[in-house]
Structures are given as C-alpha cells and as structure tokens.
Amino acid sequence: MNASFDSPGIISAAAPSRPTCPRSRPKQVRADAGSIVPLPGADRFGIEGEVTRTFEPVAQAFIDNFEREGEVGAALCVICGGVTVVDVWGGIADPQAGTPWRRETRAPLFSTGKGAIAAACVMAVSRGLFAYDDPLSHSWPAFGCLGKERITFRQILDHSAGLALFGQHMDAATLDDPEATARIIEQMEPVWAPGERWGYHLATFGTVLSQAFRQADPTGRSVESFFAEEIAAPLSLDITFGLAEGDDCAAPALPGMRQMTDLMMRGRFGLQAQMLNPLSLLHRTLREVGLRLEDRSWLRHALPSGNAVGSARAVARLYAALQSGIGLGLDPVMTAGLAGPVCEPPLGCRDEVMGVANRWGLGFVRPSIDFPFSPSRQAFGMPGLGGSFGFADPQRRLAYAYVPNRLGILPFDDRRDARIRQALDGVLAEYEPAKGS
Secondary structure, eight states, rough: EEEOEETTTTTEEOOOOOOOOEEEEEOOOOTTOOOOOOEEEEEHHOEEEEEEEHHHHHHHHHHHHHSSOOEEEEEEEEEEETTEEEEEEEEEEHHHHHHHHOOOOOOOOOGGGHHHHHHHHHHHHHHTTTOOSSSSTTGGGSOTTTTTOOOHHHHTTTTTTSSOOOOOOOOOHHHHHHHHHHHHHTTOOOOOOSSSSSSOOOTHHHHHHHHHHHHHHOOOOOOOHHHIIIIIIITTOEEESSOOOTTOOOOOBBOOHHHHHHHHHHOHHHHHHHHHHTHHHHHHHHHOOOOOOOGGGGSSSTTTTEEEOOOOHHHHHHHHHHHHHHTTTTHHHHHHHHSSOOOOTTTSSSBTOOSBOOEEEHHHHHHHOOOOOOOOTTTTEOOOOOOOOEEEGGTTTTEEEEEBBBBBSSSSHHHHHHHHHHHHHHTTTTTTEETTT
C-alpha cells in the first residue's frame, strides 16, 4: 500500500496498492488500511516524505544514518517497477544557517552528475549527432593530434582514452573560457595508449565531452546545455550543471569522524595507495583543479565533471527514464545497450587512477569485485565524491538515488549509501519470480 508521513516519524495509510517490480511480486505485504506505523528517529531528525509499507526498512536505514553515521542532511528516492516506493528527505541543508532540508532542496552531486553527461551522450547518439565509435577528430579536427587522432567517444565515456590529466593547472577563469579550454584539450597528451586500460577521468571527463558536443552539435551546444534542453526539460528534472545567479543548494558539510575513518576501514588497498601517495595520478588530477569542495561558490564555474546540482528524486527519475526510454523517445536498442556486456581493455579491469578493479560502460560504472553495488551485472550508475550515488538496475527495474550534504572521503561505496542499499537488497530478496516470467 502507499503511505505518507503525516508528520515526521508517522506513516499513515493511504489508498491501497502494491509496488510491483518486474518479473517479481511481493511474497507478503501486510498493511491494514488506517494503521499508523512509527519510524524511530524520524521525528528527531525532521524526516519527511513518502514510503510504501513494503519498503519501510529502506526508509528506516536512511533515518538510522542520522543516528549512527553522523548524517547532516540528505534525501533518498527509490523507484521500483515504475512506482516511487521511497521518497524521503530530512536533516539540515545548511549547518551554518540552520536551514532544514526540504522537499525541493537540491544538493551538489559531484561525480554523480557524470551519469547525466552519459545520459546526454545516449540521447546524442540516438539523434545521430555522433556514434560511440566515432573519433572525436571527425567533428573536431584540431583535437586529432599528439596521440589523440583515433580516440573515440566510447573511449572517453569508458575512461580508457588516457586523458586523465589536463597537463596544467585549471583555474576558474580558464574553466569558464570555452575557447581557452578547447585549446588546452587540443594540446593534451594521453597518459597511456588510448584503449589499452581503464583510468578514471575524474576532472577531464565532462570538460572534454562538453567541448566535443560543441563541435558535433549543429547549434554548438555544450553537453550541459544539451542535457538541459533534451533531457531535464522534457522530464522536468531539477538537475543543472552549476548554480546560476540567485540559485542556491544545500551547503556541503565537512566529513565527520566516521567518514574520516572510512578510507582505512572500508577503502580498498589500491585506492588507499592512490589517495595516500602525493605523486599518484589521482592526486595529480585533483591538484590540477584544486577547488575547495566545501565552498559552494565553485559550483558557479564550468567543471561539468563535478558541478552538477540536483535532488535525489531527479536522479532516480533520470535512471528510471534511461531504463524505459519513456519521456526521452529512446529506442529499446539504446536502453538495452546501457545494461549490455562490458568489454574489458587489454590490460584488464584495474583502474589506473583509482587503483581498484572497476568496470566502465558508456559513461557509467558497472558492478565489480571492488564495488558490487548490485547483484545484477546489468546495473549501471555513477557515484560521487561527496557520498551521493545514483544507479539503475534493469533486471529488477530499479532506480535509486541517495544525495547527502556531508562530504564523504571515499569516491564510491560510502558507508551511509551502502547501509541503505543493503536494506534495499534485503527487501527485494523477499520477492519471488512471478509465474511465466
């Protein structure tokens, strides 16, 4: 049945219905009309929203993060079988001002926004602007030099192009100058032979694709503008790249002790080595940009790899649309391709920048031994440095998004997100295959 929070911490019954995941059905869903079920801690932390009764444990895990993990403010949205089964938010959006997290609150998404860039590429390919295996130099001749002649859109999206470094410091003024940025990209040299290995293009990903879009799009739109017009507007998503004058969002809060210990307690050894070594590729790419992530002012500058702002609801709805194609007019072949098999590069799945076993496909991270975020290998998504994460799981027809404002240390598998996903997997494990599926 559907349920809503009449007041924080209280769920009251609404019109009876059952959330239905594809190929599955609830084994047992008991929710008597008119019943009232408290969620411990919701009132204390100002949690509001809606949750179907079957998915109450997921909402409870979200609430427990405030008690156990030092959550400041956050939002969570889960869509299953086309039905929004969890949509909750709460806590403090701006610790200094004491502003509560409201339904319409948006927050920095950091690299979770790369999923929106990948979605824009799906749309561009479906519209014929370019093909995944087209070299960027076809539409951008000046790019085709210094070992970049045959680099394709697929290689940029799969983080195998070798363009993990700009090769120089990128200050705000440079980032905001498209012509200057284009010239810098044209002079970039691959750190490894394109296509031979994976290596997370942490800062360069969005900037390179934004310039490539300008060259390929007949009207010269950047990837940010293309996403706004072709995806965000039709779907009414409140995801933007950067903050316009007069706009605001949740204020990032510095990591707490729990987050500070995550690197040593939860971080994979290879990632620890990259983060602790000042000469590593990871450190070098971070130093090239050098923005203070706890300061919202940097969001007004053009760094699409990390400056997306939005709500958990919008991120979940984006992934739901990428699965179904509804609202985007995507061909089923395009949507199926997002969940298709991943082709590992010749040197294997170790990510040269992150030091872990990653699996990349068309701009999205896929479940791997070091980040098994879903039991289904069809799942695809994108995490962010602050702890946010959005993904789709076509096999379970699931779309998920978690967006906090307390910064995490780990670039993926933040413990707060992991606790919620564990609760979600537990709920979905109660489903059994429907007859005839």
